[in-house]
Amino acid sequence: MRLPRQRGTKTAGGEGPPVGLTRARRDNLTAYAFLAPFLIIFLVFLAYPVFYSLYLALHKVPADSFDIFGGLEFVGFANFVKLFADTKFWWSTLMTLYYAALIIPSGIAVSLALALLLNNRLKAVAVYRSAFFMPYVLDMLVVGIVWTLIYSPHVGILVRILEGVGITAFSEKGFLGMPQSAMPAVVFANVLKGAGFGMILYLSAIQNIPRSLYEAAEIDGATGWQRFRQITLPLVKPITFFMVIIGTISALNAFVEVYAMTSGGPNVDVGGKALGATWVTGYYVFDTFYNQFKLGYAAAMSYVLLALTLIVTVVNRRFLRAEI
Amino acid sequence: MSTRLSKRIRKILLYVGLTAAAAVVLFPFFWMAVTAFKQPGQAFAQEIFPSNPTLENFRRVLADYGFTRYFLNSVIVSTSAAVFATLFATLAGYVFAKKEFIGRDKLFGFLLASLMIPGMMYVVPQFAIINRLGWMNTYRAMVVPHLANVFGLFLMRQYMMTIPSELLEAAKIDGAGEWQTFRTIMVPLSVPIIATLFLLTFQFHWNNFLWQLIVTNVERLYTVPVGLAMFKSAHEELYTLKMAGSMISVLPIALIFFFAQRYFIEGMTMGAVKG
Numbered sequence: 001m002r003l004p005r006q007r008g009t010k011t012a013g014g015e016g017p018p019v020g021l022t023r024a025r026r027d028n029l030t031a032y033a034f035l036a037p038f039l040i041i042f043l044v045f046l047a048y049p050v051f052y053s054l055y056l057a058l059h060k061v062p063a064d065s066f067d068i069f070g071g072l073e074f075v076g077f078a079n080f081v082k083l084f085a086d087t088k089f090w091w092s093t094l095m096t097l098y099y100a101a102l103i104i105p106s107g108i109a110v111s112l113a114l115a116l117l118l119n120n121r122l123k124a125v126a127v128y129r130s131a132f133f134m135p136y137v138l139d140m141l142v143v144g145i146v147w148t149l150i151y152s153p154h155v156g157i158l159v160r161i162l163e164g165v166g167i168t169a170f171s172e173k174g175f176l177g178m179p180q181s182a183m184p185a186v187v188f189a190n191v192l193k194g195a196g197f198g199m200i201l202y203l204s205a206i207q208n209i210p211r212s213l214y215e216a217a218e219i220d221g222a223t224g225w226q227r228f229r230q231i232t233l234p235l236v237k238p239i240t241f242f243m244v245i246i247g248t249i250s251a252l253n254a255f256v257e258v259y260a261m262t263s264g265g266p267n268v269d270v271g272g273k274a275l276g277a278t279w280v281t282g283y284y285v286f287d288t289f290y291n292q293f294k295l296g297y298a299a300a301m302s303y304v305l306l307a308l309t310l311i312v313t314v315v316n317r318r319f320l321r322a323e324i
Numbered sequence: 325m326s327t328r329l330s331k332r333i334r335k336i337l338l339y340v341g342l343t344a345a346a347a348v349v350l351f352p353f354f355w356m357a358v359t360a361f362k363q364p365g366q367a368f369a370q371e372i373f374p375s376n377p378t379l380e381n382f383r384r385v386l387a388d389y390g391f392t393r394y395f396l397n398s399v400i401v402s403t404s405a406a407v408f409a410t411l412f413a414t415l416a417g418y419v420f421a422k423k424e425f426i427g428r429d430k431l432f433g434f435l436l437a438s439l440m441i442p443g444m445m446y447v448v449p450q451f452a453i454i455n456r457l458g459w460m461n462t463y464r465a466m467v468v469p470h471l472a473n474v475f476g477l478f479l480m481r482q483y484m485m486t487i488p489s490e491l492l493e494a495a496k497i498d499g500a501g502e503w504q505t506f507r508t509i510m511v512p513l514s515v516p517i518i519a520t521l522f523l524l525t526f527q528f529h530w531n532n533f534l535w536q537l538i539v540t541n542v543e544r545l546y547t548v549p550v551g552l553a554m555f556k557s558a559h560e561e562l563y564t565l566k567m568a569g570s571m572i573s574v575l576p577i578a579l580i581f582f583f584a585q586r587y588f589i590e591g592m593t594m595g596a597v598k599g
Contacts, residue, residue: 030502031425037408038416042472046438049449056448117342122335124342130585131346135353137581137588139531141549142570145556146352149359149563155368157355192349200593253442256533259553285444290538295448302445309442 050306056299072296079300087273089301092281093308095183099280100251102187108243110191111198112236116228118199119206129203133196140193144260147189151175151261176261179268179277186278190257198243205236241316248312252305255282281305353574360567367563381568385555389565390543391572394551397463398530401547405467406526413473413521417480418510422492432481435474451538465539466547470529476521479594483517484510520591523584527577548573 032039057079059072083089114132118125135143150158153174163171170178175185209231217227258264264276264283285305289298359367361377364384369375385391419425420432450469459465487510495505511518533549540546546554552569559565581588 027423028425031419031423031428034415034419034423034502034506038412038472038477041412041468042435042438042474045450045453045469046441046446046472046474049446049453050441052452053445053449056452114345117338117345120338122338122342124339128342128346130581132349133585133589134578134581135349136592137527137577138353138574139533139549139577141531141533141553142356142573143352145552145566145570146356149367149567150352150355152368189352192352195349197592200589204593249440249442253444255444260556282444285447286534289448289451295452299448302442302448305442306445309440313440 053299053302056296057303059296061294061296075296079296080304082297083300083304088275088279089281089284091270091275092279092284095276095278096251096254096280096282098183099187099254099278100248102184103190103251104244104247106187106191107194107198107247108240110195111243112202114195114199115202115206116232118203129200132199135193136196138193140190140256141260143189143193144257147185148176148261151185153177173266177266179266182262182266182277186257186261189261198239201239201242202236205239206232209235241319245313245316248316249309251280252309252312253282254280255286258283259286353578356567356570356574359564360571362564364562364564367567381564382572385565385569385572389551389555389569390546391548391551391569393544394546394548395572397545398547398549401463401466401536402526402529404463405470405529406522408467409471409473409476409525410518410522412471413476413480414511414514414518415506416477417484418506420477420481421484421487422489422510436478439474439478447534447538450535454539459539461540461542461545463545466532466536466545467529470532470535473521473525476525479521479591480514480517482594484514487513516587517591519584520587523580523587524591527580527588530577 056072058074058076060075060078061072118129118132150156151174153159153170153172156174159168159171159174162168170181175181213231214227217231222230258278258280262276262278264279264287266277267274268277281301282305285298285301288294288301358373360381361379362369362374362381363376363378364380366374386395420428446469454460454465454469459468491509491513492505495509500508531549533553536547536550537553540550543551543554548569552566552573555562555569556566
């Protein structure tokens with residue numbers, strides 16, 4: 001007796017009905033026909049570019065050349081060698097780290113605080129929830145431009161409010177014009193815009209915590225803070241890890257907020273070199289490509305970004321497995 | 325008695341906290357709107373609400389600075405991208421959820437793995453491909469490269485897996501072909517997720533500034549964000565006009581969000597919770 005052949009596995013010739021298509025083969029054809037539009041776009045615009053980018057990174061791409069398929073001079077790892085000797089690039093990774101170090105904890109804190117506020121039986125909760133979430137769907141470019149107005153020197157609303165309470169440190173150059181405050185200011189704008197996303201995740205995690213845990217803790221005399229530290233925080237840990245992962249990845253991709261608010265500046269003098277206080281790697285890739293048109297160099301840089309992203313993802317996965 | 329009083333106080337404090345938080349989070353949008361209605365050149369006037377509100381800024385950006393055209397371009401790009409991206413993801417999601425075929429799981433894993441690739445990675449090679457195809461300064465260039473939405477495919481598959489296969493079997497027994505089954509059974513039952521994905525892709529393309537900037541360099545094809553960025557660098561000091569342009573840029577998405585927030589919130593967080 002022959003075992004029934006599993007559908008979808010390979011069809012060997014000679015089995016199945018002698019004429020026409022076998023059922024399995026027909027199923028395969030139909031499936032790939034449905035998949036075709038998606039797969040074609042995916043292959044051309046998402047899969048191929050990853051390899052093509054490597055090709056670019058290993059070649060010298062003349063700045064005036066638009067026809068950059070084939071015929072380029074192979075330079076091996078020259079772009080990468082140059083990159084690792086490039087102060088601006090190392091500085092950009094440092095700034096990216098700084099950006100991540102600011103935005104991840106503050107993003108988590110604000111999201112969690114909003115979620116805790118919403119986790120109460122109040123009438124208008126849904127309205128507040130929408131209000132907190134809405135900025136997340138709006139355009140980062142616009143948000144950045146609006147903040148340049150708010151952060152303006154001399155006459156901006158924020159420096160005026162601070163002058164009202166006697167703080168004049170930012171009046172002259174504005175928050176975005178000073179190296180010390182530029183990055184925190186960019187991060188602050190971004191945290192307020194993005195907090196709604198983390199808030200929703202935390203809120204659903206908190207609402208999944210059994211009430212009995214809190215009741216038991218209350219009977220044992222735990223204070224509100226203790227209940228938060230001992231019950232809520234450990235039980236929302238998966239969300240926190242997720243926030244760290246996407247926070248790191250978005251720091252590695254940070255571009256629009258910097259473009260809109262500071263263009264990578266203001267400059268700081270580091271050992272005789274002028275380096276931008278918000279010069280993150282994502283912005284450097286853009287600048288190399290769009291302003292300087294060095295495609296090979298930009299491609300090499302984006303490959304380093306990819307490597308960093310993969311490392312972060314793998315390390316975080318390990319952590320996640322170990323912790324949960 | 326005292327516990328009831330303290331409960332009341334707690335409630336009031338919560339409302340105060342929530343309102344304060346909302347005020348901070350929404351302040352930039354409030355400030356944008358207030359400034360957009362101020363007299364041109366009066367962006368920094370010493371007042372919270374404009375004493376002499378005007379629509380002049382909107383008239384000027386729409387009539388004199390090309391924002392009408394930019395808006396139209398944004399509508400064309402975002403709508404066509406949303407239609408096709410949703411269609412392709414629905415077709416692909418269906419077979420990943422309900423069909424067995426050679427290489428299915430491997431292919432799906434491969435597609436999902438691509439989600440880890442940082443977006444910045446694509447900028448250079450996609451630009452090169454668009455250039456090679458001769459698509460620079462076309463709507464195609466803005467739309468086509470983003471029509472394979474892997475995250476959307478994932479959402480679609482997850483949703484469609486919950487639809488009972490018996491319904492599809494029943495249709496087949498009744499003599500329906502593959503396409504008919506898909507059209508008459510799968511699509512109607514997947515309307516919520518199709519709507520979600522449509523809105524999410526529309527929103528994504530409405531805000532897809534970097535890519536739209538890269539593939540256009542003629543004003544005729546600027547979308548709202550690109551037009552706004554160009555306006556910003558050309559007229560740094562025209563803040564009231566910039567805020568009017570900003571408002572034109574965010575208003576459509578804010579309105580859609582207002583009416584369809586459930587879809588946005590569920591769609592955007594679904595992947596995170598389930599993945």
